[in-house]
Amino acid sequence: EDQVTQSPEALRLQEGESSSLNCSYTVSGLRGLFWYRQDPGKGPEFLFTLYSAGEEKEKERLKATLTKKESFLHITAPKPEDSATYLCAGSGGTSYGKLTFGQGTILTVHP
């Protein structure tokens, strides 16, 4: 059974304090590893897709990386507006792109 585990469950940072969120996965025949941002009461917003180990993608203060067992979301010099829940999901060898989601990391950035 495919599994995605995120850590930590919650992370509190001071503005400007860089850190990383972890996503460990056991997904058979991984086809894609996805990161989403979700604000309270809203739907997840797509951030990145990573397809193979060694791949990296960046967007503003965020950088996602992928190994054969884990993905990291690095946040450089975060701002309060980066506060949100960050979700990781894997798509495996099953058809039609079904995703297995992690529980999410709640990030709070204090000014």
Added chain:
Amino acid sequence: DVKVTQSSRYLVKRTGEKVFLECVQDMDHENMFWYRQDPGLGLRLIYFSYDVKMKEKGDIPEGYSVSREKKERFSLILESASTNQTSMYLCASSFGTRGETQYFGPGTRLLVL
């Protein structure tokens, strides 16, 4: 720009009522998905559809049914709403069959009294 819309942001229904949640996407995506999201349980797949009139059960289909008569529209039906179906319902769509990105709608927060 990618667009997935859901018919209601908030909905309050009584136990036993039949409830329809509608999702529309304008990206000509083949695949559409319905999830529910609950604190501590994460996102759980209810049903998905990979083509018009085609549907597959997800992880928690009990108490739900779906309809996809047109490619752009995917409906989730609660035949007889119960209080344990109070939740945030999220619709998503994606293109193709090789793990392409799913794009989500804004969600419907359903309260069953």
